[in-house]
Amino acid sequence: MKFYKILIPALFFGASLFAQNTDSVMIRKIYDEALANGHAYKNLEYLCKKIGPRLSGSVNAQKSVEWTKKLMEDYGFDRVYLQELMVPVWERGAKELAYIIEGKTKIPVPIAALGGSIASPMQGITAPILEVQNFEELRALGEQVVKGKIIFFNRPFDPRLFNTFNAYGGAVDQRGQGAIEAAKLGAVGVIVRSMSSIVDDFPHTGGMRYQEGVTKIPAAAISTKAANLLSQKLKLRKLPAIQFYFKQNCRTLPDAVSYNVIGEIRGSENPEGIITVGGHLDSWDLAEGAHDDGTGVMQSVEVLRIFKKLNIKPKHTIRAVMFMNEENGLRGGLKYAEIAKQNNEKHIAALESDEGGFTPRGFSVENAPQALAHFSKWKPLLAPYRLNELEAGGSGADIGPLRVIPGAVLIGFRPDSQRYFDIHHSSNDVFENVNKRELELGAASMTSLIYMIDQYGTK
Amino acid sequence: MKFYKILIPALFFGASLFAQNTDSVMIRKIYDEALANGHAYKNLEYLCKKIGPRLSGSVNAQKSVEWTKKLMEDYGFDRVYLQELMVPVWERGAKELAYIIEGKTKIPVPIAALGGSIASPMQGITAPILEVQNFEELRALGEQVVKGKIIFFNRPFDPRLFNTFNAYGGAVDQRGQGAIEAAKLGAVGVIVRSMSSIVDDFPHTGGMRYQEGVTKIPAAAISTKAANLLSQKLKLRKLPAIQFYFKQNCRTLPDAVSYNVIGEIRGSENPEGIITVGGHLDSWDLAEGAHDDGTGVMQSVEVLRIFKKLNIKPKHTIRAVMFMNEENGLRGGLKYAEIAKQNNEKHIAALESDEGGFTPRGFSVENAPQALAHFSKWKPLLAPYRLNELEAGGSGADIGPLRVIPGAVLIGFRPDSQRYFDIHHSSNDVFENVNKRELELGAASMTSLIYMIDQYGTK
Numbered sequence: 001m002k003f004y005k006i007l008i009p010a011l012f013f014g015a016s017l018f019a020q021n022t023d024s025v026m027i028r029k030i031y032d033e034a035l036a037n038g039h040a041y042k043n044l045e046y047l048c049k050k051i052g053p054r055l056s057g058s059v060n061a062q063k064s065v066e067w068t069k070k071l072m073e074d075y076g077f078d079r080v081y082l083q084e085l086m087v088p089v090w091e092r093g094a095k096e097l098a099y100i101i102e103g104k105t106k107i108p109v110p111i112a113a114l115g116g117s118i119a120s121p122m123q124g125i126t127a128p129i130l131e132v133q134n135f136e137e138l139r140a141l142g143e144q145v146v147k148g149k150i151i152f153f154n155r156p157f158d159p160r161l162f163n164t165f166n167a168y169g170g171a172v173d174q175r176g177q178g179a180i181e182a183a184k185l186g187a188v189g190v191i192v193r194s195m196s197s198i199v200d201d202f203p204h205t206g207g208m209r210y211q212e213g214v215t216k217i218p219a220a221a222i223s224t225k226a227a228n229l230l231s232q233k234l235k236l237r238k239l240p241a242i243q244f245y246f247k248q249n250c251r252t253l254p255d256a257v258s259y260n261v262i263g264e265i266r267g268s269e270n271p272e273g274i275i276t277v278g279g280h281l282d283s284w285d286l287a288e289g290a291h292d293d294g295t296g297v298m299q300s301v302e303v304l305r306i307f308k309k310l311n312i313k314p315k316h317t318i319r320a321v322m323f324m325n326e327e328n329g330l331r332g333g334l335k336y337a338e339i340a341k342q343n344n345e346k347h348i349a350a351l352e353s354d355e356g357g358f359t360p361r362g363f364s365v366e367n368a369p370q371a372l373a374h375f376s377k378w379k380p381l382l383a384p385y386r387l388n389e390l391e392a393g394g395s396g397a398d399i400g401p402l403r404v405i406p407g408a409v410l411i412g413f414r415p416d417s418q419r420y421f422d423i424h425h426s427s428n429d430v431f432e433n434v435n436k437r438e439l440e441l442g443a444a445s446m447t448s449l450i451y452m453i454d455q456y457g458t459k
Numbered sequence: 460m461k462f463y464k465i466l467i468p469a470l471f472f473g474a475s476l477f478a479q480n481t482d483s484v485m486i487r488k489i490y491d492e493a494l495a496n497g498h499a500y501k502n503l504e505y506l507c508k509k510i511g512p513r514l515s516g517s518v519n520a521q522k523s524v525e526w527t528k529k530l531m532e533d534y535g536f537d538r539v540y541l542q543e544l545m546v547p548v549w550e551r552g553a554k555e556l557a558y559i560i561e562g563k564t565k566i567p568v569p570i571a572a573l574g575g576s577i578a579s580p581m582q583g584i585t586a587p588i589l590e591v592q593n594f595e596e597l598r599a600l601g602e603q604v605v606k607g608k609i610i611f612f613n614r615p616f617d618p619r620l621f622n623t624f625n626a627y628g629g630a631v632d633q634r635g636q637g638a639i640e641a642a643k644l645g646a647v648g649v650i651v652r653s654m655s656s657i658v659d660d661f662p663h664t665g666g667m668r669y670q671e672g673v674t675k676i677p678a679a680a681i682s683t684k685a686a687n688l689l690s691q692k693l694k695l696r697k698l699p700a701i702q703f704y705f706k707q708n709c710r711t712l713p714d715a716v717s718y719n720v721i722g723e724i725r726g727s728e729n730p731e732g733i734i735t736v737g738g739h740l741d742s743w744d745l746a747e748g749a750h751d752d753g754t755g756v757m758q759s760v761e762v763l764r765i766f767k768k769l770n771i772k773p774k775h776t777i778r779a780v781m782f783m784n785e786e787n788g789l790r791g792g793l794k795y796a797e798i799a800k801q802n803n804e805k806h807i808a809a810l811e812s813d814e815g816g817f818t819p820r821g822f823s824v825e826n827a828p829q830a831l832a833h834f835s836k837w838k839p840l841l842a843p844y845r846l847n848e849l850e851a852g853g854s855g856a857d858i859g860p861l862r863v864i865p866g867a868v869l870i871g872f873r874p875d876s877q878r879y880f881d882i883h884h885s886s887n888d889v890f891e892n893v894n895k896r897e898l899e900l901g902a903a904s905m906t907s908l909i910y911m912i913d914q915y916g917t918k
Contacts, residue, residue: 035618159494159896162844197896359818359875361845385621386820388847416818416875418896437623437656437877 023455024381026312027448031385033306034444040302041436043071044295044357048288048431055115055285056325057089057256064281065259068297068322072263075305077320083260085335087325090115092285093249096220097124098191100230101243109226111191112203112286113248114175115328116210117219124247125150125189125218131234135173135181147186150244152234153178154227157197157421164417165355168195172206179219180211189246190219193227196421201225204425205284207328218248260332261322265304269315274340276319276350277303277450280326280333280398287429291420294431295357295439296413297322302443303450314454316348323398326354330397337401347408349453351446352396356424357439358415362389363449366410371458378452387445389414409458413446482914483840485771486907490844492765493903499761500895502530503754503816507747507890514574514744515784516548516715523740524718527756527781531722534764536779542719544794546784549574551744552708555679556583557650559689560702568685570650571662571745571885572707573634574787575669576678583706584609584648584677590693594632594640606645609703611693612637613686616656616880623876624814627654631665638678639670648705649678652686655880660684663884664743666787677707719791720781724763728774733799735778735809736762736909739785739792739857746888750879753890754816754898755872756781761902762909773913775807782857785813789856796860806867808912810905811855815883816898817874821848822908825869830917837911846904848873868917872905 034040051067054060065082072080096113099106113119127148132138133155138146153174157167172195179190194204203221210216222230233242261281267273279296283289300320307314323332340347349371351363362382365372369392376390395410402408415438423429493499510526513519524541531539555572558565572578586607591597592614597605612633616626631654638649653663662680669675681689692701720740726732738755742748759779766773782791799806808830810822821841824831828851835849854869861867874897882888 031621032619160491162490162900164896359877386848389845418818418900419894422894435878435881437618441621441877 020381026451027381029310030306030447031444033309034440038440038443039305040298040439040443043301044298044434045431047294048290052288053285054283054289056087056258056282056328061258061282065261068261068281072301075308077263077304078266079264081262083262083335083339085258085324085331086255087258087331088329089253089256090328091251093251096246096248098246100233101245102233110201110203110223111220111246112205113250114208114219114221115205116208117250118216119249119251120218120247124245126243126245127188129242129244131231138181143185149187150189150191151182151187152230153192154231156193159197164421167197168421171195175206176209179208179217180214183215183217187217189217191222192219194221194224196224198422199224199228202426202428205286206425220246220248258324260324260336263304263320265307265314265318267316268313271317272346273316273348274319274345275316275348275450275453276321276399277446278321278323278398279353281322282325282327284327284425286427288431290429290431290434291356292424292429293354295434296353299353299443299446303447306447316454318450326398333398333401337404341404347402347405349409349411349458350399350402351411351413351450352399353413353442353446354396355415355417356420357434357442358419359438360387360415360442360445362387362414364391364393364412364414366395368409371409374459385445415442479840485910486840488769489765489906490903492768493899497899497902498764499757499898499902502760503757503893504890506753507749511747512744513742513748515546515717515741515787520717520741524720527720527740531760534767536722536763537725538723540721542721542794542798544717544783544790545714546717546790547788548712548715549787550710552710555705555707557705559692560704561692569660569662569682570679570705571664572709573667573678573680574664575667576709577675578708578710579677579706583704585702585704586647588701588703590690597640602644608646609648609650610641610646611689612651613690615652618656623880626656627880630654634665635668638667638676639673642674642676646676648676650681653680653683655683657881658683658687661885661887664745665884679705679707717783719783719795722763722779724766724773724777726775727772730776732775732805732807733778734775734807734909734912735780735858736905737780737782737857738812740781741784741786743786743884745886747890749888749890749893750815751883751888752813754893755812758812758902758905762906765906775913777909785857792857792860796863800863806861806864808868808870808917809858809861810870810872810909811858812872812901812905813855814874814876815879816893816901817878818897819846819874819901819904821846821873823850823852823871823873825854827868830868833918844904874901
């Protein structure tokens with residue numbers, strides 16, 4: 001492109017038009033391949049149905065490492081390899097039990113231990129339960145009231161926020177930090193409203209933290225429907241008429257060896273310049289990790305497969321990375337950036353798909369206004385595929401640690417967000433809830449962006 | 460707005476900014492109401508679960524007329540009334556039976572009679588079956604080959620088309636016209652690949668036509684999975700090794716009385732100027748008519764409810780119209796336009812929602828470039844809600860007959876199209892497949908557009 005800049009504007013315009021035409025033909029081919037001959041859907045079916053849940057350190061996680069490695073080898077990518085790392089190992093154990101206790105009546109309610117939580121004592125915990133909406137309310141109650149109680153965090157998603165990730169962001173402190181804040185005031189357990197706007201019977205698990213010096217107390221998510229019921233009962237009959245019982249059997253084992261799985265097509269002109277596209281291979285244990293994040297992983301493999309199938313020889317090295325341990329440690333993302341730094345790798349850009357396999361709306365570009373302006377010139381090429389949203393914003397948890405690499409432009413794939421938290425981290429995150437065309441359109445849009453970045457760089 | 464045009468540009472700019480601010484606040488309120496206190500989802504649940512399938516002329520169709528009338532009366536709209544019309548009455552009767560016959564083996568396959576089809580003879584039809592992709596191929600076979608056979612139309616959706624309505628448009632002639640073209644060459648029956656890109660076991664029904672002077676032969680849709688199986692078998696073993704059997708028990712009864720259901724909020728400044736928002740109340744008989752078109756109907760009622768709830772006094776008369784008989788006759792749409800013409804009604808605009816209750820992408824405006832340019836000025840107001848697609852295009856079947864009214868701008872609500880034909884006209888078009896937030900966002904975006912049109916007209 002630079003060459004043309006010395007030509008007169010009219011000629012430059014002509015050349016630019018020609019380039020846009022060639023690119024639009026290539027992008028059309030990319031979409032045709034993804035939609036008419038795509039592999040992402042059947043690969044996802046295998047990952048979900050033949051392997052299934054794959055929490056870090058589990059046998060299934062190891063199976064998924066081996067299978068995705070073999071898959072990329074079978075596609076004949078130039079180089080397929082593993083990146084060793086240590087991951088935390090947490091196990092749910094036997095299914096949880098919970099009741100609302102109202103006088104002599106026990107009402108069973110669906111809960112799921114939060115990832116990282118300790119077990120309850122063998123016999124479970126029975127205690128009065130207190131509902132709060134946030135940490136301020138909790139602190140206002142004070143130690144005397146909270147001591148010996150179970151704290152019920154029940155602040156729902158704000159339904160008015162268009163993007164459901166913002167609603168999630170506004171509620172998830174209860175899940176992540178709730179056990180710490182409650183324990184500081186002497187609570188004996190924590191029950192958190194599931195991170196979802198849908199009202200149903202399925203608890204949504206997810207990561208939680210403890211803090212050194214603060215007593216560890218068990219924490220679980222309760223289904224939104226049961227949360228509403230519990231809240232209603234607490235409004236009708238004050239303490240101590242309502243008590244809560246829960247028992248969970250989870251445990252943390254010593255860290256285990258695991259891997260990032262990486263496939264590469266080597267660049268033909270600037271092989272040392274790396275473009276990463278990825279998702280995370282690990283998933284929560286309650287379902288199949290279909291949208292979170294089987295779709296992102298299989299879309300990333302599909303990007304390289306489409307390059308190869310269409311015989312696109314990239315200028316830069318294109319890497320599909322299946323990150324391990326996004327859900328409860330981010331060790332894969334950290335290791336990938338650490339090794340990149342160590343080896344002085346030159347990273348041009350990284351794109352992550354970890355918001356589900358829904359209809360693509362566009363991409364968000366992290367703290368790189370120049371790159372965003374550069375990408376925005378491609379809007380006419382992306383418009384036929386309704387990729388209208390090219391905006392400043394976050395990228396992805398796994399590629400985030402690449403911030404240490406100067407010049408690496410970090411990009412998030414942005415699908416429609418409306419259905420994501422209906423199924424996120426719950427037993428409904430299964431293959432059946434992924435739409436074939438939506439998944440394929442995501443793979444095609446990711447491939448198209450990577451193609452354009454490979455051709456024209458990030459500025 | 461017109462007043463400000465005589466001011467100097469700077470002042471006009473300020474006033475315009477002020478108007479945009481007021482409007483953006485109102486649109487925010489509309490979304491908040493739809494998302495935080497919306498009624499569309501629970502109303503749809505009632506329509507789907509308490510009433511259910513409501514094919515024209517059925518008892519359920521009448522129940523849906525009475526219920527939606529009462530619903531709008533209970534909301535206290537200024538005027539709620541029925542518009543009488545005659546509708547065709549077609550009944551499926553007992554469930555269909557079909558087999559692929561391969562020697563002595565009978566393989567049962569799922570079919571559904573097409574709406575309007577005649578029954579098979581009592582004992583069913585057994586005949587050799589011929590696969591064709593289109594009418595040209597059929598005609599090339601000629602009368603001698605086709606005579607006495609069942610014709611199997613098996614042209615699939617083109618998966619490369621981004622908007623699935625275009626893929627539908629490219630395949631649906633087989634369903635609508637197939638029986639006519641096959642009968643002209645002496646065929647005894649027609650089996651049509653279901654109008655869907657998904658591969659599963661559920662046949663999709665839909666309207667078909669006969670032609671005067673051409674023998675009526677029975678026609679049914681076959682599930683896409685069974686269509687693939689049948690096609691495979693036909694490739695492996697040529698005629699007459701493969702025969703097909705089907706029996707269906709449908710019938711057409713005399714036309715019956717039915718109704719459009721109309722609710723109005725009367726305009727405060729120009730009550731004679733009418734803005735219509737609607738969907739169709741009838742549905743196919745195999746499921747609950749959730750996305751087709753319970754969502755459009757309940758979104759239209761929601762538009763008026765939100766106006767009332769937010770105390771928006773529209774300048775023009777806003778009408779929610781529940782059209783009857785879109786699926787197999789369009790009598791409701793025709794009657795509505797006929798009466799409008801008769802009464803010399805002044806129609807400003809009409810908006811139809813009949814592409815499902817999925818995440819809104821925008822609106823299409825039919826043959827009205829001036830209106831489209833006018834609406835396009837509102838893009839900044841709609842951008843926060845990702846209504847990026849404001850384009851020339853079709854509107855809706857029911858409002859189409861309003862083309863006879865000069866000046867009526869016809870608009871189609873455009874949600875994401877990817878999932879629609881997975882469930883369209885099949886037994887999967889049920890309430891469970893509607894996402895609450897997606898439905899509500901649709902209602903909010905429709906309300907916002909109607910609000911802006913009411914404020915600033917169509918040019």
